[in-house]
Amino acid sequence: MTSTHLPAQSVTSDPLALLDEVPLSDEEAGYVEAARATNTLRGYRSDWNEFTGWSTLHHYPATMPAAAAQISTYLSELAHAGAKVGTLSRRLSAIRFVHQLHNHPDPTRNARVIAVWEGIRRTHGAPPDQAFPLMPPDLFDVLDACPTTKTWRTKNRPDEPDLAGARDRTLILVGFVAALRRSELAAITIDDLDDHPNGLVLRIPRSKTNQTGDQHELVVLPRAANPDRCPVTAINHWRELAGIDTGPLLRPVLKSNRPASRALNPASINTLVQAAITRAGIIADGYSAH
Template sequence: MDGVPLTSSETEYVEAARAANTMRGYRSDWREFTTWCTEHDLEPMPAAPATVTGYLSDLARAGAKVGTMSRRLSAIKFAHQLRNHPDPTRNARVVAVWEGIRRTHGAPPDQATPLMPPELFDVLDACPVTKAWRTPGRQDEPDLAGARDRALILVGFVAALRRSELAALTLDQVAAHPNGLVLTLARSKTNPTGEHVELVVLPRAANPARCPVVALNHWIQLAGITDGPVFRAVGKNNQPATRALHPESVNTLVQKAVARAGIDPGPYSAHSLRAGFVTYAHLRGASDRAIAHQTRHRSLATLGTYVRVHQAWTDNAATILGL
């Protein structure tokens, strides 16, 4: 940038260079930082290196996770770059304090608990099928929310989709195939600019009750969806909304579905579906390359973070001590 303030249109394009979820996070993190600065009578823009290190130190002492602090630093960096100010996070003082915090407080990142069989089947079975009405004279109906949740969970698991991809899926991205369905994803976390099309398959399952194709088609037919978003909110009147689910709503629906099955929802999230696919496919003997073909991971090494816990028990002498 050349010192000339960005126009509103230019600012919109700069923000569009990052995912919507990222921008929401940046705005939230920047508000947190500016609030802290106000409380300490410090200037947030441009921020002095001592301001940033003081903020980081307070966060670390309060028990903030390294990942959270890293995201806050990214927000501070982005805000300064957007206004053509020097990046305070690159200052030697900030770099030294940040390295010390990471060494002192660093911990492995939290991993979503994989949702996979047999728990996955329990969650599917707990999805309501029939909507019973207390209103006199009103007949029972198929439960649309239950049908949506079943489709959401099966598609999320078998297609190994991220919650943002589930929320953004539209009907024109779903195509029939002799073996099932093919999902065409124009954009994703690893393909943010849509430079290439990503294809994800949904094969038919032998058991219709566990088939993503059957579940998705059933939901689409019940909800009367002819175009637009595939996964939508369902009102108390058992009617679908026209708007797409928010990615956070996908997270909430997965946790509620897990709770309905009598399982503690705490360790689970929407990412548990993707993690469950990777872990279960690995346990079933699939190669890393075959798994990455569906998950669209660019690095095979990344897949190891999903299956490391299960691998630790394989061929391990500690399991045969006979104690």
């Protein structure tokens, strides 16, 4: 059998410079840069250069793809030195992104790397029963991976905006910005949203810390400068696509690409969040909608 792996490539100082037989045109290079937010790309460059610097110091060859033992040893050493789980997660995201950009298989999916990473998260991460936080740049990758276009197998049926993708972006951004539990997300209705000079005000009738509902908790969902990271933009876009004027905000999306009339079940929110994380190429174990 012949190997499907591409030949090893030398590592350059700029990991976003595609190593190909034909150099990128200025237009192509611009679109590559536009594929991720500027801050995300800056973080990828920094994390990748840190990884390659460590590799050189430890006498690993300066080529891609990186070896599984190289990555697992790197993670283990940093974890032992006290690096936070969030920092290590960013480094893995950078390694994954650069390899994908250079048409190499994702080395972070190797069984050895996965086993070591899971052990690090359980040992140095959140307590055993507590979910791991989904933070930038992983959060941005998850948002970017939400589908925007629904393509049908039926001949001559035109593409449509993907309602499930718009719903998932809303769910993730609102849950992240407002720090809501899945039961609180499922309970949001259109009547719970009011305009605010800085965005929207969300009323939470009941929560874990306010179980009687005697007094509503108020959360401001601010507008963000980047519309792709803005919970207000996400809510408005989802409502416009789904035609939602009253009732539950977050709903199941039917196979017909139409919204259901009922609210999402809290348990299904957890499934949707993990599916969105997996869609971005991130190991979803340990994450939840909480």
